[in-house]
Amino acid sequence: MTLLEQSIQHITQPDQEIKSAALKRLANQARPRGSLGRLEPAAARLASICGRLDVKLDRKTIVTCAGDHGVVEEGVSLFPSEVTAQMVYNFVQGGASINVLAAHAGARVRVADLGVSHDFDPGLDILHKKIRKGTANMATGPAMTREEAAASVEAGIGIANQLADSPGLDLLGTGDMGIGNTTASSAIIAVYSGLPLKELVGPGTGLDEQGLDLKARVIKRALDLNRPDPADPMGVLARVGGLEIGGLAGLVIGAAARQIPVVCDGLISTAGALIACELCPAAGQYIFAGHRSRETGHEYMLRHLGLTPLLDLEMRLGEGTGAALAMHILDACTRILADIKTFEEVGIENAHEG
Known part of the structure; x- marks a missing residue:
C-alpha cells in the first residue's frame, strides 16, 4: 500500500459529539444567538477536528511549496x-x-522545494523534496508523468507527517x-468547473488584457491537447498541474x-486542496479557506469545495499570506468558544425565553 493510500485510510470524520457540544455552548453564551456570525461554526469545526472544546493553536506552521512550470516559455507570466x-x-x-505576516501570527515558515529549476545547496534550510526541475510545458504535452505527480503528493504527505512528529x-x-x-491552477479549475x-483566468503577476488573452489561449491549447479527465484527479495533476x-x-x-x-491561502493553495478533495473527499472536512483571492478562478474553486473564506482583503500575492492572516481569526474562534461565559455560568436564568 502506498503512502497516499495509507493516509487516505486514516482520514476519519471529525468528532461530531464535540461539534454538537460546541454548538450548544455557543448558543448558550451570554450574548444574542448567532451574533458572532461565521466565527461560530468555524469555532465548532475546530473543536470537532481537535477533539476538545478548549482548542489551543500554539504550534502553527506555514509550508510554502515551490516549483517551476515549463508553460512559462509560452509567455504567460511577466x-x-x-x-x-x-x-x-x-x-x-x-x-x-x-515571513512578516507569519511572524505576526505566531507561525513559522518552512519552504519546500518540490520542483524548482535550480540546484539548492543541500545545507540550505528548506525541505528538500525536489521531484524534478520544473514541469514540462503543458501546452505541448503533459506537465509531468503520473508517477511524478504521485511522488509530489506523497512528498506533501511526508512533510505533514514530519511536522506533526516534530516539533x-x-x-x-x-x-x-x-x-x-496561476496558469496551471486555472487549468485545474477549468477541468472541474466547465x-x-x-x-x-486572472492576472497572475500583473498581466494586461493582451496577456490575459494569451494565457487563456495557452490553457485552452493545453486542455485540448492533454484532455484531462475530472474523474482522474491524479491524471489532472499530471497533465496540467504543477509539482x-x-x-x-x-x-x-x-x-x-x-x-x-489546514488553512489554505489563495488560488494555488486551493488548487492543491481541490486535488486533495478529489482524491479523498473526506479531507475537505479539515480545510478552512483563509481568504478570497482576487484571482478570478479562486471563487469557483471555493464554490466547488463548498468553502466560505474567512477574509476578503482583495489580495492575490500567494506565498501563504492569506493563510497567515486567517490564523488570527482561527485563534479568535478558539477563545470565543472556550472563554465566553454562558448565561448559566454568569448566573442569568431564562435568558432566551420569550
Missing part, C-alpha cells in the same frame, strides 16, 4: 522562472511578505511560490490523516 529560486532564498532569509503541529497553513503556477476560460500543487494536495491529505486543521 517574470522569468529564475524568480522562483530567488524568492526561495528571500523566504529563507526572512525578507518576504509571508508538533496544531494548525497547518499552505502557501506557494512558482512562476507560472466554465469558459475568460471567466477563470508544488501536488505538494499542497499532499499537505492537506497528510494533515487530515493526523487530525490537524
